[in-house]
Amino acid sequence: MPAILNISGGRTSGLMLRRVLDAHGGHLPADVIPVFCNTGREFPQTLDFLREMERRWACPIVWLEWQKPSRRERRPCFRVVTHETASRDGRPFAELIASKRCLPDAAKRFCTEHLKVLPAAAFARSMGWRTWDSYVGLRADEPDRVHRVRVRAQENDSPWTPVAPLHRDGVTKADVMAFWRAQPFDLQLHPWESNCDLCFMKSFPVKARLILDHPGIEAWWAEQEDTVSRGRRRAMFRHGFPVQRFADGVRAQVRLPILDDDQPAMPCACTD
Secondary structure: OEEEEOOOOOOHHHHHHHHHHHHHOOOOOEEEEEEEEEEOOOOOHHHHHHHHHHHHHHHOOOOEEEEEOOOOEOOOOEEEEEEOOOOOHHHHHHHHHHHOOOOOOOOOOHHHHHHHHHHHHHHHOOOOOEEEEEEOOOOOOOOOHHHHHHHHHOOOOOOEEEEHHHHHHOOHHHHHHHHHOOOOOOOOOOOHHOOOOOEEEEEEHHHHHHHHHOOOOOOHHHHHHHHHHHHOOOOOOOOOOHHHHHHHHHHOOOOOOOOOOOOOOOOOOOOO
């Protein structure tokens, strides 16, 4: 069965890639392909981490970005990019928002579907695959997320079968961190800095810390809210909490410490 390895650019999916490589003697079969879908809002360190995995492990990763499909031009919903050409200004995400004329939020997370799931699926179909395994970086200490991924695939009658090898093998967060401590390179980010930098699914304490640690991080998100808003109808990624107002409030408050395990629990394809 051909397979897509969904590599998010985080430590967990990085370990998954390493274990699959080891299971095949260090070289993946031609029909087992690592894929990274770039939203344009990942931290630069994430992109650099992916490049290091490619270089050090001699394992090319297919880098994809969403683009609006066109039947007339026979253009698929993805474009292939590289570390050098990958968006760092949120372009794929902004193009999606412009196409939808609305913002994703906790109730309608179309960003995950369009920026992550659909490009990977379209790429698999472009290879001539009708069915395939979809490997996801979910651990043994994330059983609820594994269950949701499997149920969603069944409900949608997806052509892919979700596979969670780390969950199956009993790998936990502690195992992931221990693995990377023993490596000559690592992701140069704190655990709470993974995935889209100011994703609306992240907890308020996490977003507050990010705003304080990365001045101006909210600008792109606030701009998207302004672009979609119409008159008195304010568009927001998180209802009742406009990004700019939240950021201004955070900077006016006393800074509080963040716990290492206070991370976003994202019930979607944005795994770390």
